[in-house]
Amino acid sequence: MLKFIPALAIVLLLTLPSEKAFCQPLLTHEAALAAALEHNYGILLARNDSAAAAIDVAYANGAFLPRINATVGTVWNNNNQRQEFQDGNVREASGVKANNISGSLNLNWTLFDGMKMFTTKEKIEEIARLGDVNIKNQVVNTVADVTNNYYSIVRQKQQLKAIEEQMAVSEERVKVAERKLSTGLGSKPELLQARVDLNAQKANQLQQMTLIAQLKEQLNQLTGMKLPEEFNVEEEIPFNPNLNLGEIQNNIASSNPSLILAQRNIGIAQLTLKENKADRYPTLSFNSAYNFNRLDNQTVVNPFQPLISRSNGLNFGLTANVPILNNRLVQRNIEQAQINIEYLQLAYADRRTQIDATLRNTFRDYDYQKQALQLEEENIELAKENVVIALERFRQGVSTYLELREAQKSLEDAYNRLIAARYNAKVAETELMRLKGDLVK
Numbered sequence: 001m002l003k004f005i006p007a008l009a010i011v012l013l014l015t016l017p018s019e020k021a022f023c024q025p026l027l028t029h030e031a032a033l034a035a036a037l038e039h040n041y042g043i044l045l046a047r048n049d050s051a052a053a054a055i056d057v058a059y060a061n062g063a064f065l066p067r068i069n070a071t072v073g074t075v076w077n078n079n080n081q082r083q084e085f086q087d088g089n090v091r092e093a094s095g096v097k098a099n100n101i102s103g104s105l106n107l108n109w110t111l112f113d114g115m116k117m118f119t120t121k122e123k124i125e126e127i128a129r130l131g132d133v134n135i136k137n138q139v140v141n142t143v144a145d146v147t148n149n150y151y152s153i154v155r156q157k158q159q160l161k162a163i164e165e166q167m168a169v170s171e172e173r174v175k176v177a178e179r180k181l182s183t184g185l186g187s188k189p190e191l192l193q194a195r196v197d198l199n200a201q202k203a204n205q206l207q208q209m210t211l212i213a214q215l216k217e218q219l220n221q222l223t224g225m226k227l228p229e230e231f232n233v234e235e236e237i238p239f240n241p242n243l244n245l246g247e248i249q250n251n252i253a254s255s256n257p258s259l260i261l262a263q264r265n266i267g268i269a270q271l272t273l274k275e276n277k278a279d280r281y282p283t284l285s286f287n288s289a290y291n292f293n294r295l296d297n298q299t300v301v302n303p304f305q306p307l308i309s310r311s312n313g314l315n316f317g318l319t320a321n322v323p324i325l326n327n328r329l330v331q332r333n334i335e336q337a338q339i340n341i342e343y344l345q346l347a348y349a350d351r352r353t354q355i356d357a358t359l360r361n362t363f364r365d366y367d368y369q370k371q372a373l374q375l376e377e378e379n380i381e382l383a384k385e386n387v388v389i390a391l392e393r394f395r396q397g398v399s400t401y402l403e404l405r406e407a408q409k410s411l412e413d414a415y416n417r418l419i420a421a422r423y424n425a426k427v428a429e430t431e432l433m434r435l436k437g438d439l440v441k
Contacts, residue, residue: 024232029150032223036146037139039224046138050131057128063117066109066286075100097298107288114281115274123271130264136440137257144434146222148427153215153233155423160208162415163201169391169408170198176395190401197405237422240429241370245363248436249356255437256355262348269344273337279330280323288316359435366428373425376418383407383414 037043076099082092110117174194180186220227253259292312300307323330390407393399433439 024230025228027227027231027233029147029234032146032150032219032227033143035223035226036142039226040142040222041224042138043135043142044224046131046135050128050135053124053128053131056124060121060124063120066107068105068107070103070105072103074102093299096300099296101292101294101296103292105290107286109286110283111286112281112284114278114283116278119271119274119278123268123275126264126268126271130261130268133257133260133264136437137261140257140434140437140439142222143439144430146219147430147439149215149219149222150233151237151423151426153212153219154235154237155419156208156212156215157233157235158237158419158422159415160205160212162412162419163205163208165415166408166412167198167201167205169387169404170194170201172391173394173401173404174198177401180397185397193405194401197408237426239370239373239422239425243363243366243429243432245360248363248432249359252355252359252436253352256435257437258351259348259355260437262344262351266341266344266348269337269341273334273341276330276333276337279333282320282322285319285321286316287319288314290314355435359432362428362431362435366425366432369421369425369428372417373421376414376421380411380414380418383411387411 077097079096079098080092080094081096082090084090174191177186177191177194181188181191216227216231253263290313293310295306295309297305297307297309387404387407387410390399390404394401394404430439
């Protein structure tokens, strides 16, 4: 086995992190989530909407309070007057000046409106609760997006390491082919093919680096562009193999944010129906006013007209507004509200079946990826050992480059399947937790 050590050492050396990677700060998955929860624009917008709804709740009790309005005014008059009386007397004057000051304080208080004001208050509170659920829904979706994006970077980083490991083998293969050609034991096509394969892997390496940079930019956008310009990610993709379908399905209607949103919308629609039904009833209001009026005439034409006139006093009463005929507007609104409730109930049922089907299919994928991961973790060790043996046999001239290339291709395929299984298992796990609503407590 000692004769395999040089080839194996080359492979292990190429899988170590590069110097550039050591210089980049490590961004953990938890740090990426923390940045997203604080700076993601989708979450910030949802919080803004919820804050607006909370303001409405803070002022909801205003619907039970009376309305009070005050008015004050003054008018200056400068008129020419002429008056003819029955006895033939005529009185006239020019530049008759007067000043009229008036003011009033009016109160209007709705005492009964078919309980509509109570329903409206309850509806406002329900809308505020809907805003809280909407924030959680946005947070859960953002956490899922960040998690999938973050581990997609880890996946491509592992893929890059696999490519660099293959490059190490190809570089050794080129060296062996050059030595064989120089000693007359090899052929030039064999060397050329080795170099072609190495260049192809170098191109894949560049493409992989570009893909990683693009995924990092996407992650940065999800976190509100608050990540460092250069950063490194974790080496492994953690995976929970112990999820149970029955536990995830249990009480999903009360934990899945989208189902809770649908339920809240149904409740708000039912309150809207109650508001519309309240319009059938009469409204009773209490009205009160305090009025003040002062008229100041500098001169009068009619001797019986006062120079100064003032009046003030309080008046109050009740007003009943009884709906009799309004072109059946109230009935139309009631029927429209009932149809809207039926629509939202159907939409909820449809959403529930979609989530149930997605949940079962995702768990099937999760179970498959879990089994595939176990198989590929065992298979990758066999493929690595096979490449080491094939490389040493090629160095000793026992096998051809075609056998080594076939072993390399098997290792490449094994890496692709293993890395894909790791990532797909994590994606399935994340999706199950998102559907359950357990990504964020």
